[in-house]
Amino acid sequence: MNFMRRTRLRQIAGWLGDRPFFAPILTGATLGDRLIGCLGALIGICLTGMVCNLAIGGDPQLPLIVAPMGASAVLLFAVPASPLAQPWPIVGGNTISALVGVAVAHLVSDPLLAVGLAVSLAILAMSLTRSLHPPGGAAALTAVIGGAAVARSGFWFPLVPVAINALILVALGMLFHRLAGRCYPHRPAVAPVNQHETKDVPPALRVGFTSADIDAAIAKNQETLDISRDDLDALLREVEHEALIRQHAALAVADVMSCDVVTVMADETPEEAQRLLLQHKIRTLPILDQTGRLIGQVGLRELAAAMDTVRLPVAEAVTARPSEPAVALLPRLTDGLSHIVIVTDDDRRVLGVVSQTDLLATLARSLAHGATMTTPTAV
Structure with missing residues (x-):
């Protein structure tokens, strides 16, 4: 019975995956990956709120969990290989952005100007600290328009609950991905090295495109890509290898x-x-x-x-x-x-x-x- 149920679920997942409405927006994503991401977000957000409640001690003046954690959970569980979803961007990006937001709220009285400055300066701060994380903009915004409870917290708000939320969420994400058989934090692809410890370029890099070619293509594209430079290099070389296999597949x-x-x-x-x-x-x-x-x-x-x-x-x-x-x-x-x-x-x-x-x-x-x-x- 269990076998028949699992077979039916796989058939349904396959049928849904073939429908245009369920087609993945991001390359490499599958419906199964998204369902795992949904489960991870459910567990991660619920447990983050519960653990934070114990840590704060049920203080009614502080939120148990801030809204940007929902966006962080999307990145952490749905696209865990993204450079924007790694532990430092989640913890550092949210905390630093919240700190920027609190500082702007104290220094700028005009609320319209304050919300714009908070988000823009948060982007700058995250960029300079290599912690760029999209939900960080929401953390900065929350620090400005979060209401009386956030205002009373002052400069404690970036630490409690923002930093605590982020740390708990990342810890739960690491545990969840390990149990799901995934690698998190993402390990960037390692470039081939010369095993003979000489100055020659490794054999795999002597023919075909070079790093300079990749840099030129990225500059010509004039787009910021949500993939690390090393991962892009490894992906292109794997594409090159797969094309070679396809062209000579008849020779076993x-x-x-x-x-x-x-x-x-x-x-x-x-x-x-x-x-x-x-x-x-x-x-x-x-x-x-x-x-x-x-x-x-x-x-x-x-x-x-x-x-x-x-x-x-x-x-x-x-x-x-x-x-x-x-x-x-x-x-x-x-x-x-x-x-x-x-x-x-x-x-x-x-x-x-x-x-x-x-x-x-x-x-x-x-x-x-x-x-x-x-x-x-x-x-």
Whole structure:
């Protein structure tokens, strides 16, 4: 019964997701993500009010939760990867903006001028402190037009309840996203680095667009994007990689792998592993357990780092499935560390390996074939 109910719910979600009214405004969003965001906002706002009530002690002169927290919850739970939804913008942006609003309310008597100055100066303050957060404008506005209770609080208002609200909401957001299997705070994409510690640019960055190209495109677009510079770089490189896979999807890993694989058992000595590496003129050996399943790999680098041990060092194996597109192995074989990708079945039994040489030879033939196919015929 539960299975049938879950199946029906997935069908309904799929049907709603296909309707234009439910189409996501933001790229990458799904109806499931939005439902999770709704649940997170429900839990986050309710618990924030409850915890803040305990912290304030039920003071009737102070609001339990300020209105800008509703907007912060939208960002925190619906678009947690946004730079505007990270912990410092939520806490710092709301608190600093409320402080600006209180200061303006004390210094400017004209309410029309005060509301405009509060929001504009809040934007400036958040920009200078790298805490830009849209609800911060509402926090500044609340500090000016919040009524007698906010006015009596004075400069305590940015701390109680604004800062307390924001801190509780962020803490609950971290817990909720962890339980939901999401990463929060968002970790920006890490740019490839040269693993050999030389001045050369990493291989993945030597061909194609550069950082200067991205900067030029952003400047030409003349728009502020709600995505970090590093995430945009990583996204564009992933698009480039996906396009390459699509263009060469017919060539599978099984078509290019070497099948006569030299392996070593886990109970062998480092000396035996080194002998096999040198004898066969290879750099990496798959390590198998007693049942013949892959448990890791070892190379000259690992052996050199473990010269004083009698046990075979085991490094994490870089693996692939035989049905994968061969060009999908490019990131794994150009990271500066991996020399082979071990091809396994679902039971982790070794079917073959694809070395850098295997992939390079295959790509060279593919490029040559493509050049031949596109060369104009003489008349």
